[in-house]
Amino acid sequence: MQDLPDLPDEINLVTLNCWGLKYISKLRRERLAEIGRQLSIASPQPHIVALQECWTQEDYQSIRRQTRFILPYGKFYHSAALGGGLAILSRWPIEESSMHRYPLNGRPTAFWRGDWYVGKGVACARIRYGPTPKHIIEVFNTHTHAPYEGGKPNDSYLCHRTAQSWEMAKLLRGAAERGHLVLAMGDFNMIPMSLEHQLVTSLAPVRDVWRVVHPDSSLGPSHHPAEEARRRPIPTAEFNIQENGAASDGPYNTWRWTKSQRRLLGLGEPPVTISPDTPDPLGKRLDYIFAGSGDIQALGGGWVVKHVNVGMMMRHPELGCSLSDHFAVEATLAFHPFRQSRPSPPPQPESHSNRDSSAAPTAAGTHDGAAPTTSEKSTTDSALHNGAYLQLQQSPTPSFAHLAETTYPSQLTSFLPSPSSSPAETLPSTAYETILSLIRTYTAREERQLAWRARHFLASLLVAAACLVGVWFTPCGRNYVSFILTLVSTLSLAAGTVDGLMALLFFRSELKALREFEWEVRNARGLLFRGGGGGAREGDGAGDWDWDWD
Structure with missing residues (x-):
């Protein structure tokens, strides 16, 4: 076995949909080359990176060349006729890998959408970060079927995404039962707390890392029924990034601008900025990192969520465009010793609706983006003054020290087996x-x-x-x-x-x-x-008997 560095106290993770479709994605080579450069200079240095929509070997090799000193190991995954567009980069050796195709995987008749032809599935990598049998990370990188029909009740692709989440949960559960640290990363094309989301977090011993730190974050864009039912004001662009983790469809991303706005970008053009108070009714979270804890008993502790944020928001230094039509999700896991003591109760999330909506946001100045018109700015200023938009306050999230003191023990305790329950009981x-x-x-x-x-x-x-x-x-x-x-x-x-x-x-x-x-x-x-006894039977809604004869 290759020599390994000292056991890490923290693991830094990055997942990014690169939007690298050959012949379709604009400025593909330039953007993905810059993605590789930004990964190579990122601070803190990433240890494991999951990429989606990295379709060509050319782009993958470009990223590998630039990250080879900090991420010396990598795997590009092949699938179906056009490839799955998935890649995993790692600081530590990849011992095994496989490409698991989803049984329900789009339709060849919808050739203009391409999901079936790329062979949507899960890129699996077994990564060793230490010498013992339990010093293993099992990474599952995926890009599930796109919600072309908007996730409506009659969405014929909803069954695909549900089946894919079910399949992912089975893979995660199997890896966790082997006592390994489990990570699921990628573009899941689902919103938080949806049925697909609940399948992953209920049927497998993993947690959505964003909701660990931000338990009161949004359940979708402002117009989504689940979010509308919460009766919260429309968030600002900065609030959606910092609190809701909306890495998709927000106003900061230049690929979501109108054509007239994008004409302001290009070689030699001055940077275009956007106010952090810009309303953001469409921003949502489609990209996720789900994490387990590892074998707490064997390791004497487990991996907990220390930090999570939306990243890779910088622009291309020459072209002025965003590096992808998604931003990255970045997280840091920390190893926390387990002590047999009663954990402190987790902090209660502050209700954003009860905050002083007239308080000034901490973000002063502007972020990269399209500048609002004078009338839009006037309307926004009035709405912000009257509390019509959610905006950042002085302390949007607890400090790291406070998180360590209050949530780390409870995070570990939640992964310990309970004789009175099973993972399936958490799913309604x-x-x-x-x-x-x-x-x-x-x-x-x-x-x-x-x-x-x-x-x-x-x-x-x-x-x-x-x-x-x-x-x-x-x-x-x-x-x-x-x-x-x-x-x-x-x-x-x-x-x-x-x-x-x-x-x-x-x-x-x-x-x-x-x-x-x-x-x-x-x-x-x-x-x-039946409380865990027996399988599907005739007469209890399990369907007809299937007889298999040798």
Whole structure:
């Protein structure tokens, strides 16, 4: 085994969606090269970096060259026809790696979206940071299916993201049961406390690191029903960054500006700034770091969340644009010895709605961004004065010393096994019915698609045969008619064959994956209701018996 440095007291983590789609993402080479440079000079130095949408070997190698002295180990993951766009960089050796494809993974018929063709999945890396069997970090980097239909109740891709969160939870739970420190990082395309989010945090012994430090942070953009139900004012851009962790869709990111605003950027152009008090109703959190604790008993302590922030907000030094259409999420885990003592109660988060909304924010001056118009600034100033926007106060979060004193013991205690509960009991029982309803709805859709495409294939055969018969009986001298009939026959048969292959290969395969997912959910629900005894049975909603004969 290679020589390892001294055991770390802290582990610095970074996850970033690089927006590096070949031929599509603008200024891709320049931006990703600068991402590599910024990682190499970051303070504190990152120990593990998870990248998403790093699609090309060229961009990956560019980042590797610049970070090779602080992150000497790395892995670029290959998947499907176009690749998964996932990469993991590490300070410590990567002992094992694998690419786990999601069973439900988009649709080839939606070729303009590309999720199926890139083979969405989980990049898995087993990293050794010390000599003992428990000095292992298992990293799971993912980019789940995009919410193209906005996550609405009739969103046909919601079943994909739910199944992917379920799959991620299984991977995390297995790694935690091996006694390793578990990290899940990436662009999960979900909002906090959604069903997908609850699956990860309830079915696996991990915590959303942002909500550990900011338990009262937002549940989505201001217009989302879950956030609207909290009846909180619209946050400012700075509040969304510092308190809500909104690394996506905020006004600080130049790729979310209008075309007229982006024209102000470029070589030789002066920097464009935005006030931290700018309203930010659309900013949200899609990028996450989930962390476990490691084997507390074997290590004599565990890993706790010390710090978390939104990072990589700098601009390209020459082009003036943001380095990606996402900002990074950065976190620091600290090793904390475990003492068998009663932990202090965690600090109660201060309700932002009860704060003095007329207090001046600490952020003075401006951040990089698009400058608001005079009328917008006047409206914003008035709204801020009247308390219509959430803004930063003098102490948005507890100090690190206060966090260490109050939350570290309780963080560790939350990971210790309790004989009276199991991880599944933390997931609401109604969630299982919700998932089963999603599966049934999506299964019905796919069955209709399979039937329609199978009928189209049969119809194309009849059309092709009829056209060929027509060619046979075409009178002499009407060659153009024969040509048209032959062309129609060929095109019809080609289109029908594609649909026939889709019905035979893709839709049947997806329906089988749905059956497996449904069985797992029913089985988990049965275990919950029966207190952990037995699996899915006939008569308790577990479905029909499946007999496997050798």
